[in-house]
Amino acid sequence: MRHEGSGQNGHDRTFLADSARESADGVDIAADHAAFSAAFAAPREHHDFIDDFVDLVGHHLRTPLTAIRTLLELLADDSGGGLDPATARRLVGAVQANSDRMLRVIDTLLLLARARHAESARDHVPVDLAAVVDRVGSAMAPAADGSGISMTVEATDPVWTVGDPVLLERAIGHLAGNALRFTDRGGRLSLRALAEPRPAIEVQDTGVGIPPERQPGLLRPLVLTAGTGADDDAHLGLGTVSAIARAHRGDIDVRSAPGRGTTFRITFPTAPS
Numbered sequence: 001m002r003h004e005g006s007g008q009n010g011h012d013r014t015f016l017a018d019s020a021r022e023s024a025d026g027v028d029i030a031a032d033h034a035a036f037s038a039a040f041a042a043p044r045e046h047h048d049f050i051d052d053f054v055d056l057v058g059h060h061l062r063t064p065l066t067a068i069r070t071l072l073e074l075l076a077d078d079s080g081g082g083l084d085p086a087t088a089r090r091l092v093g094a095v096q097a098n099s100d101r102m103l104r105v106i107d108t109l110l111l112l113a114r115a116r117h118a119e120s121a122r123d124h125v126p127v128d129l130a131a132v133v134d135r136v137g138s139a140m141a142p143a144a145d146g147s148g149i150s151m152t153v154e155a156t157d158p159v160w161t162v163g164d165p166v167l168l169e170r171a172i173g174h175l176a177g178n179a180l181r182f183t184d185r186g187g188r189l190s191l192r193a194l195a196e197p198r199p200a201i202e203v204q205d206t207g208v209g210i211p212p213e214r215q216p217g218l219l220r221p222l223v224l225t226a227g228t229g230a231d232d233d234a235h236l237g238l239g240t241v242s243a244i245a246r247a248h249r250g251d252i253d254v255r256s257a258p259g260r261g262t263t264f265r266i267t268f269p270t271a272p273s
Contacts, residue, residue, distance in 0.1 A: 060105040064098035071095045108240055115167055115243040124162045124248075126271055129201055130155035130193040132165065136172045137191050140180065148185030155193040159200075160271040163248040171244040175203040175264050178238070183207035183261075198270055204263040210256040219252060241266075 071091050078088070137153030144151040172191070179189050187206040194200040210218065219242035245252040245266045256262035 061102055064101045067098045068095050071098075111167070111170060112240045112243055114164075115240060115247045124164060127161055127163050127165045127168055129159040129161060129168070129199055129268070130157060132169050132172060133191050133193040133201055136169060136176055139173065140176050140191075143177075143180055144189060147180055147183075149180060149183055149187050149189055151180075151189045151191070153191045155191070157195065159193040159195045161199040161248070161268040162271050163268070167244045167247065171241045171266070172201055172203070174238070174241055179203055179205035179207060179262070187261075198267050200265055200267040202263065202265045204261065206261040209258040209260050209262055210254070211258050215254060215256065218254065 071094050075083075075088065075091055083091070133155040134153060137151065137155070141151065176189070176191055183189060183205045184207070189206075190202070190204045192202040192204075194202060218238055220239055241264075242252055248268055250266050250268045253265045253267070254262065255265075
C-alpha cells in the first residue's frame with residue numbers, strides 16, 4: 001500500500017504518542033525483572049551497560065524527580081494563596097511534564113531490556129515487514145498532515161523476516177517519529193519495506209540532518225549525545241532501536257548530513273523458507 005499526504009494544519013512537533021502510560025498499565029513486573037536480570041547477566045558489554053545505566057538513571061530520572069519535589073514544595077508552601085492562578089498552573093504543568101519524561105524513560109528502559117532479552121530468538125516468529133511499515137505509516141499519517149510534511153509509504157509486497165513484531169513496530173515507529181520531529185513544514189518523509197538483496201526497512205527524511213561529529217555513538221544504548229539539536233529522549237530511543245536491530249541479527253546504517261536529511265536503514269536476515 002502507498003500513502004501520500006501533505007499537512008494543512010499548524011506546525012506541531014509534540015505529536016509523538018506517549019506510550020509509557022499505555023505500557024505501564026497491567027505491566028508484568030516479574031517479566032520485567034527477568035528481562036533486566038538477563039540483560040545484566042549478559043557477558044557482552046556487561047560493565048559498559050551497567051555504567052551507562054547508572055549515568056542515565058542519574059540524568060533522566062533523578063533530575064526530573066528532584067524538580068518535581070521542588071515544585072511540589074512550592075505548591076505546598078503556598079498555604080496563604082500567594083501564588084496567582086497562572087503561576088500555579090505553570091507549576092502544575094511543570095510537574096506533569098517532568099512526570100511524563102520519567103514515564104517515557106522507564107518505558108524505554110523496559111523496551112531495551114526486552115530487546116536484549118529477545119536476542120535468544122526464542123520468541124521470534126515470521127514477521128511481514130511490509131505490514132509493519134504500513135501500520136506505522138497509517139499511525140503517523142495524521143501527525144505528518146498536521147506538521148505539513150508529505151509522507152509516502154512504500155510497502156506493497158510482503159517482506160518476510162523473523163522476529164518480535166512488537167519490538168520491530170516500536171523501532172520503525174521511533175525512527176519515523178524522529179524523522180517527523182526534525183523535519184520542517186514542507187519537507188518529505190518516506191517509509192519503505194525492501195525485499196532485495198535482504199529484507200530491510202528504510203526511513204528517509206529531508207530534515208535538519210545530523211552533523212558528522214555527532215554521529216559516532218549515536219546508536220549506543222543508554223548513552224546521551226548532547227548538542228545535536230535533538231532532545232535526550234530521541235537519543236535514548238535511537239540506542240534502543242540499535243539494540244532491537246541487534247536482537248534480530250540486523251544491521252543498522254545511518255546516512256546523514258546537516259541540512260540534507262537523514263536515512264536510517266535496518267537490514268534483517270531472510271526468513272527461512
